[in-house]
Amino acid sequence: MIVVVAYDIVDDRRREDVAMALSGYGPRVQLSVFECDVPTTAELHRLRARLRELIDPLEDQVRMYPTDTTTYNQRYIIGARTVEERSHYWIIR
Amino acid sequence: MIVVVAYDIVDDRRREDVAMALSGYGPRVQLSVFECDVPTTAELHRLRARLRELIDPLEDQVRMYPTDTTTYNQRYIIGARTVEERSHYWIIR
Numbered sequence: 196m197i198v199v200v201a202y203d204i205v206d207d208r209r210r211e212d213v214a215m216a217l218s219g220y221g222p223r224v225q226l227s228v229f230e231c232d233v234p235t236t237a238e239l240h241r242l243r244a245r246l247r248e249l250i251d252p253l254e255d256q257v258r259m260y261p262t263d264t265t266t267y268n269q270r271y272i273i274g275a276r277t278v279e280e281r282s283h284y285w286i287i288r
Numbered sequence: 289m290i291v292v293v294a295y296d297i298v299d300d301r302r303r304e305d306v307a308m309a310l311s312g313y314g315p316r317v318q319l320s321v322f323e324c325d326v327p328t329t330a331e332l333h334r335l336r337a338r339l340r341e342l343i344d345p346l347e348d349q350v351r352m353y354p355t356d357t358t359t360y361n362q363r364y365i366i367g368a369r370t371v372e373e374r375s376h377y378w379i380i381r
Contacts, residue, residue, distance in 0.1 A: 199353050201294055203318045225296045225349060227320065246366050256318060256367035260292050266359050273339050274349035 197221070197267045198231045198239065199260040204250060212249045213257065216242070290314070290360045291324045291332065292353040297343060305342045306350065309335070 200217055204210035204227075214223065220231035220242065233239045239261075246257050262270075293310055297303035297320075307316065313324035313335065326332045332354075339350050355363075 199292065199294075201292075201318055201321045224351060225294055225320075227318075228294045228351065243364060243366065250367050252367045254367075256365065258317060258321065259364040259366075260353060260355065261359050261362040261364075262353065262355070263359055266354050266356055269354040271336060271352040271354075272349065273336065273352075274343050274345045274347075 196233055196239070197262045198233050198242075199228065199262060200231055200257060201225075201228045201260075202250075202257040203227065203255060204257075205254040206251065209250060209255065213246060216245050216249060289326055289332070290355045291326050291335075292321065292355060293324050293350060294318075294321045294353075295343075295350045296320065296348060297350075298347040299344065302343060302348060306339060309338050309342060 198220075202210070202213055204213055210227075214229075217223070217229040217231055220233060221229055223229050231242070233242060243259070246259075250257060291313075295303070295306055297306055303320075307322075310316070310322040310324055313326060314322055316322050324335070326335060336352070339352075343350060
């Protein structure tokens, strides 16, 4: 399942940590948006728990939007600016 | 249908114009993310066309993720930071 994850994180260090965690699941498609390929519900819960650990719940916000094949294929992109389109992910840093 | 719209817009004026256009459809839920309630497919096409007019296709990017009732209800939000949660929209400025 592809989960669109968008975040507003105030602190640079926390933002980097969140991006690092998300980059293990899929590409960053905008500065603060990742498309995460999450194979199971259990993995989704693990990712949620990890993100809860990383952010400051008062200052930051993460929104996770699960998609299904139908809705994901209806996505629509305007503009060529790409941060890191989907080619190969599991980026090891 | 709720469409999650996320954008990376370089120019301040263009970014404001995009936010203004989107605010007519629903709340800004993050700095660069709106949840737009788009009633018909025809309206979705009008919104797409409007966004295409507003952005610079080389510098900017807008991603539109349609949801359905099931996937939208699976959204998951971590953190209290809210820009403008869903209460009443059709904001006239």
